[in-house]
Amino acid sequence: MKSNMWLDRLWMPFTSHNEQLEHPPLVIERGSGIYLYDTNGKQYIDAIGSWWVSAFGHCNPQISEAVKNQLGKLEHVLMAGFISEATTELTSILGDVLPRQLNRIFYSDNGSTSVEVALKIALQYHTLRGSNRNEFAAFGGGYHGDTLGSISVGGIPSFHGLFHEKFKKQHFTDSPYCFRCPAGKEPQSCHAQCMDGLERILEEHGKRIAACVFEPMVQGASGMRVYPPKVLHRVFDLCKSHGVITIADEVATGLGRTGKMFACDHAEVVPDIMCLAKGLTGGYLPLAVTAVREEIYDEFKGGPFSNRTLNHGHTFTGNPLASAAAVAALKLLIQNQFPESAQFVMQYFSKGLESLYEHNNVSGIRHLGFIGAFEIVRDKKTNEPFPQELRVPFRFSQIALQKGLILRPLGNTVYYMPPFNVKTEELDKIFALTKEAIEEISDEYTAS
Ligand SMILES: Cc1ncc(COP(=O)(O)O)c(C=O)c1O
Incomplete structure (x- = not known):
């Protein structure tokens, strides 16, 4: 026994x-x-x-084969001063798959860290521009991971409530939960009234808000709450008019899961920052991406003493085995036209x-x-x-x-x-x- x-x-x-x-x-x-x-x-x-x-x-035979091949070559190399061949290949392929505006790719190793990176980039970006935006807007019912930064913008009381009082700078709008609509509307005839709260938040605190974080089209962990593209349209319009960075957490929805390459494609919008993980390696190994617009990256340009460096990195960032799995998974996606x-x-x-x-x-x-x-x-x-x-x-x-x-x-x-x-x-x-x-x-x- x-x-x-x-x-x-x-x-x-x-x-x-x-x-x-x-x-x-x-x-x-x-x-x-x-x-x-x-x-x-x-x-x-x-x-x-x-x-x-x-x-x-x-x-999956192709992904398994790719990981086995990589195992025979290199299991790890630090991503500071070095990079594996597999990670360079992955970066090129991602460049072809991501919306062209999301030109800069930062690697980490899970969905939560991809969100942490996005939040830090948003905060540092505004600081570098000399603005005092250090608060966030997020959705009730949202889930962005389990690290402290990501739970601070999470809106599921049983997961995040205990910790919320530790964070004073988050503002939550209603969940776009169509089955039990917070505004009492029907999905076909609504005008995204669930985002009235976001409008109020941005009118009141907009000048202090660095970014709005959301799961586009589907709030996963709170119960696969699928919502219509018009909600995203309203979010993007509101954020744009208040100079707020949009962070689309596509950790669960990205890379084909919602029937389009990215959930944001349903509304034909491109966020300022996009987070990817989960299906990126076809489920083989932990790897995540925070993809960023070049205009945001521009603010981080400078030398070692410019205080413009994003001081963030994980030991397994851009790991070669995970990168090889992701290359194989992305090739499957592309070759099969999924x-x-x-x-x-x-x-x-x-x-x-x-x-x-x-x-x-x-x-x-x-x-x-x-x-x-x-x-x-x-x-x-x-x-x-x-x-x-x-x-x-x-x-x-x-x-x-x-x-x-x-x-x-x-x-x-x-x-x-x-x-x-x-x-x-x-x-x-x-x-x-x-x-x-x-x-x-x-x-x-x-x-x-
Ligand atoms: C939308 C979303 N963001 C972030 C995460 C966190 O990802 P991870 O569990 O890899 O940290 C999840 C996990 O379910 C998720 O669904």
């Missing part, structure tokens, strides 16, 4: 102590395509891209999602590209949720897991993030298993 000693030593992320004991993590031995296999050989469909990173499935070439699969995916709507406990269906979600409700007529303490979404995910389907609800939201090369029969299986799990939930909780 294998020892369970490791469980007593482990501190799992986002997991309470009791839950870790009652529901120990499933040990996964291997992966292939959309499937993961536990140590008993049981197969699971990974419907969420393993924390939204797996753009081309697990153990996401445009996947129109049929994306439509098939959205039809599958819509088919869940027949169920009384399913509401608030939304999708954009390869992101889809619905909310578990007690009754679709009122959209009333089940009482939190019943933990219905968690129970739902446990039932799905028994059936071989990996889902990980966010609050009441069940979401899907399949790889871009998902097969239609795999989608059929995902939605068939989802329906079975919902029916079981319904029998358990609404029978009485």
